[in-house]
Amino acid sequence: MSLAMRYSTATLSLLLLRTVAVKASYCFYVGKNLTVDGSVMVAGTGEEVSGHWLQLFSAQDYPPNATLSVGVTEDAALPGKRIQIPQAQHTYRYLSMEYSDFEGFPAPLTNGGLNEHGVYVRDVWAQNREELVAMTPNPQAGVNYGELARIVMERARTAREGVEIIGRLMDEYGEATYGGNTHLIADKDEGWVVWEFAGGKHLWAAERLGDNDIRVLYPGYIEDFPVNFANSSNYMGAPHLVEFAIQQGWWDPQGNRSFNIWEVYGDTNNNATARNGGYKYMSQAELEDATRAMIPLNEKKLMERHRDIRIADDQSGYGQVVSLHEGIDPDMRRLWVASTGAVAAPFVPWWLGVQSIPPEAGLHRYLYDQASSEFLNTDYQYQEASEFVFRIFKRVLYYMCSNPHEYHPIVTEMLVGFENQSFIEIEAWVERGAQVLIDNDERDSARELLTYYSHSRLYKAMEIGKTIAAALESHVKLTGHWKTPRGDLINDGGSGNATVTCLVGLNPDRPKWDQD
Structure with a gap:
């Protein structure tokens, strides 16, 4: 395929993405100085046209040469191919809400969840500038957003380690993208926003969130970023993050403009800014201000913020709220889960120590991809006979x-x-x-x-x-x-x-x- 044809295909895919309006998942982060009990708090929802179910994953051991299949297929809006990467020899126990469909992204998918070490991760869409998306190879290869979240839950003992894991995966394999994505990774001490960029250029950036920070991602964002970020403990990124922007003419080091990740790599169409993009009924700034008005936060208050009718609707596939504490036994780590958007469903407590998930909260055919095209596998007949929360x-x-x-x-x-x-x-x-x-x-x-x-x-x-x-x-x-x-x-x-x-x-x- 010629470069012109490849660019044309990528541009067409970009237009399709913008028409479909890929917008999915909220995330709230609250630093520990702003909570009643001194915990870091996170809440979020997944917004997918899909079936959702709760699943508990046990810790696993793998042989030395085990591999993991990652990436997207040719059916994705930005077509790709699946590749094999090394699997960790040991993966941790975690609890997540799984879901069944995003075009070209093989099920099951996940936005994230909570692992036995108290690391919580969520993914949130974050569209990139058109020129960057158009650079995405056809076919593309790399680790997709759900796989990045899952790998963090499987391998990270701290939020910072989760960022480093994503960074290494981005440096070596890149992300199989739909146009740009962020992850919020948190533990008892801190949170991090990690932004993985489209284009196949292995670009990523990460910003630390501290004790007094409130951050709402919808979409995910990072703003001012130090040019010498390698010398800071509060930032991480691809080694060529700044250099690439200069080469493309997207940022001038001699100008007066700071190196702002949103302005350089984000989708600023229609004069959208990082905190006032005008998405849905409340901007990020309004949601952050509304959350800060409730401090000190506890789980009840964050549940209230989460189920606000201005952000919770039929698109909200589920809800989660978690407090990340110091000195908690792994079995006692607790995640509150609403089985649909919290505006219409109560939060139910789940601990990492639970031994099973009831069939009523497990996988069912309702809204499952291609469920209407085939008859039921007999292996699932009891599961499907159960009610579905x-x-x-x-x-x-x-x-x-x-x-x-x-x-x-x-x-x-x-x-x-x-x-x-x-x-x-x-x-x-x-x-x-x-x-x-x-x-x-x-x-x-x-x-x-x-x-x-x-x-x-x-x-x-x-x-x-x-x-x-x-x-x-x-x-x-x-x-x-x-x-x-x-x-x-x-x-x-x-x-x-x-x-x-x-x-x-x-x-x-x-x-x-x-x-x-």
Whole structure:
């Protein structure tokens, strides 16, 4: 293929990407000086048109020559080929929400999760400038965004080590990209934003977040960056990060402009800035300011921020909130998970010490890629016969947002009430009992206790979800508000303009019922 043809193909893919508007996943970071208990706190959601399920991955040992298949396929918007890279000889235990589909990115995919060392990682989209995306080879090769997140969970003992792992992978293999991506990696001491750039040039940059920082990624961003970053403990990046920008004429070292990663490598179309891109109903700046207004933060407050109707809608595939503490036993590391967007589902606590995930929270065919094209594998017949928590709370979302003036406050009150009960029980006996068992060398019993509680809370949440959905359905039908579809197009055609939400219009300060 000639260079001109390759550039043309990349440009066409770029236009496709911009038309589809690849925007997925929120992430909130709160430094430990801004939290009630001195923990680093992180929250996030995945935004994918896909099935989502919770999965626990055990620690594994691999033979010396084991390899890992990574990359994207020819079906990606920026086509690629899969390659083999060395697998680690030992991988750590971790808990993550998996999902099933992104074009050309083989399932299962992940945005990230929490590992046994208390390292938490999330990926968030971060589109790059058009010229850089157009440089992406066809076919491209490298490690895709989900694989980077998974490898960090498998191998990192600290957030800084997670950044170094991504850096080494970027330096050696590069990223198989869809146009640019970031990862937020955090532990009990700090957070890092890592931005992997498109173009096949092995470019990346990372910025440390400290004790007093609040950062919201949507999209991910890094701003001012030191030219001599190799001499700083707060920044990392590709060795040629600055040199490449100079060569391309994107930054002039003799000018008055600082080396700003967003301005040099980011998508600044429509005068978008790093913190005021105008994405969805609230910009990054507005979300950061709203979060800072709630300090000191605790998990309850971050859950409230997370389920704000101005950012939580049908695109939110799930929610997560985590506090990263000093001196926590690996089995006692806790991750709160909402099985759909938190606006319509309660957070349920899960510990790294749980022994299993119930089938009701596991993989189901609902929204799974190509599920409608084939019959069920008999190996999954029991799993598929079970109820699916994701589907239960999607029903709640669709009914609740049909009349948010009446339904949203009531549903929210019930979700928060459920979570408050969990907080009370966790403090009163669950974690206290599990820690006593661990201290007395009864770790298996501690794991059984944690497993029992997480499972029982999930089942209780499902009962509540079914009750809410049934009540809303009855009210809709008995009051004559049921609406039969007027057309035959069940999907929105990828426009993104018809997303089910409890908020309409473009004014983030006025909920839907004030605009009717």
